[in-house]
Amino acid sequence: MRKAFISPGKYVQGEGELLNLGYFVNTFGKTALLIAHADDVKRVQNQLDATKETYGIQFIQSNFGGECSREEVKRLQALAAESNCDCTIGLGGGKAIDTAKCVAQGGPLIICPTIAATDAPTSHSAVLYTPEGAFDDYAYFSQNPSVVLVDTKVIAQAPTRFLVSGMGDSLSTYFEARATRSSYSPVNAGLPCGYREGHCPPARGTNTAFALAKLCYQTLLADGIKAKLSCDINQVTPALENIIEANSLLSGLGFESGGLAAAHAIHDGLTIFEGTHQYYHGEKVAFGTLVQLILENAPAEELEEVLDFCLSVGLPVCLADIGVIAPSEDELYQAAEKACIPEESIHAMPFPVTVENVVAAIKAADALGAQWKSTWNHH
Incomplete structure (x- = not known):
């Protein structure tokens, strides 16, 4: 009988772990496309600034629109190519995480959930929607995320x-x-x-x-x-x-x-x-x-x-x-x-x-x- 088991490359959780985000970016290069809703970036801006400083990395802001659609994925892939990004970061809830998976397409990917509301962070699949928010399709990738980094302090602050x-x-x-x-x-x-x-x-x-x-x-x-x-x-x-x-x-x-x-x-x-x-x-x-x-x-x-x-x-x-x-x-x-x-x-x-x-x-x-x-x- 054929059996299969898959998992992310690395799972790390703890208080203040977002401060180590730059360390994981450095394992791929210096520049990361940051896919996150403006509200989520605001919630963790201090940690992002600190890790950027400590590890000498650069975040390319994506101005993520909030919907995991083919159009948004295409736009972000073009931005990643244009900015020579070494990896993709999905920070926030399910939509940002799934969009990051679609943009990375099995390539270097760091997932940073800011809530513990679903089991999406570790998986190799994503749900695509139309720009209006209606279900479009499921997408599956060759790899699970490279790193799942969970800051429990951030999650404890969420509703x-x-x-x-x-x-x-x-x-x-x-x-x-x-x-x-x-x-x-x-x-x-x-x-x-x-x-x-x-x-x-x-x-x-x-x-x-x-x-x-x-x-x-x-x-x-x-x-x-x-x-x-x-x-x-x-x-x-x-x-x-x-x-x-x-x-x-x-x-x-x-x-x-x-x-x-x-x-x-x-x-x-x-x-x-x-x-x-x-x-x-x-x-x-x-x-x-x-x-x-x-x-x-x-x-x-x-x-x-x-x-x-x-x-x-x-x-x-x-x-x-x-x-x-x-x-x-x-x-x-x-x-x-x-x-x-x-x-x-x-x-x-x-x-x-x-x-x-x-x-x-x-x-x-x-x-x-x-x-x-x-x-x-x-x-």
């Missing part, structure tokens, strides 16, 4: 909701890897490189990836609440460090080399509801995880553990929590149909899944979550 959303994304990692492993489905680590270019035989997940996915879940249960409280008061503690690692590294390696299944497909289906658009990716994935557990008829103890975890950190457990109020039967079918299109990860479940199955599981997860929430709040 707690980002960290909690990251925990929602991480929550699905173990359950989706478990389903993918049971069904012997291919994983992202074996996907072809480039913008849908090239072909290679599918690869399954490794024992290593599955162990990391499991550790991700165990870390959430052990340190999630403590990390949330630390972030509420903007303090870096061992628990916060552990959750940042779970959200960024364990979940990133777990989803890419361990596999995606129903939780992320349900997330994609739920995006047909206008009300969900004000909620973060990980918040919707948390509810998608509950739907997956209902689909596979997970043991009651496991469902209860997940529900308790979600409520303790403030993650959604029912449709109303993600802005879906009194959906019609027709809307639920539309969401389920979108979750079940042939390309979706829901087909990595270890049994056939129909649109009807998904509608039933969404309704059941919603009812269970609402009931558990009211009992939980009462206690």
Whole structure:
């Protein structure tokens, strides 16, 4: 059986790590294209100035427009060539990170997340949008980022909701890897490189990836609440460090080399509801995880553990929590149909899944979550 595991070249996290950014730029040269939103640059301007001074490097400002579109990628690639940049830096949230991946195209790339809201920093894939913000395509590259540099002090200063959303994304990692492993489905680590270019035989997940996915879940249960409280008061503690690692590294390696299944497909289906658009990716994935557990008829103890975890950190457990109020039967079918299109990860479940199955599981997860929430709040 062909198996694959991929990862960034180096992952470094700690307080004040942005001050070492120049050191990593120097491993490629002297000039780096800095892809970051103006607000994110402003947040860390002092650290950028200090590392520039210490290591004698130059940042080429990109005036990033905020959208990861083909047009923006083309513009930035031209700027990088014109400025003779030795590497690319993606600093900020998901859009800046994905744009940097597309600009670098597998070349020297340093990712500096300023929030721990998703597991995008470590992966070799990106999501492309139109300039207006509509989904365009997925892109895959020949390499994961060269360096992922996480300054935990910066992340502790960001709103707690980002960290909690990251925990929602991480929550699905173990359950989706478990389903993918049971069904012997291919994983992202074996996907072809480039913008849908090239072909290679599918690869399954490794024992290593599955162990990391499991550790991700165990870390959430052990340190999630403590990390949330630390972030509420903007303090870096061992628990916060552990959750940042779970959200960024364990979940990133777990989803890419361990596999995606129903939780992320349900997330994609739920995006047909206008009300969900004000909620973060990980918040919707948390509810998608509950739907997956209902689909596979997970043991009651496991469902209860997940529900308790979600409520303790403030993650959604029912449709109303993600802005879906009194959906019609027709809307639920539309969401389920979108979750079940042939390309979706829901087909990595270890049994056939129909649109009807998904509608039933969404309704059941919603009812269970609402009931558990009211009992939980009462206690």
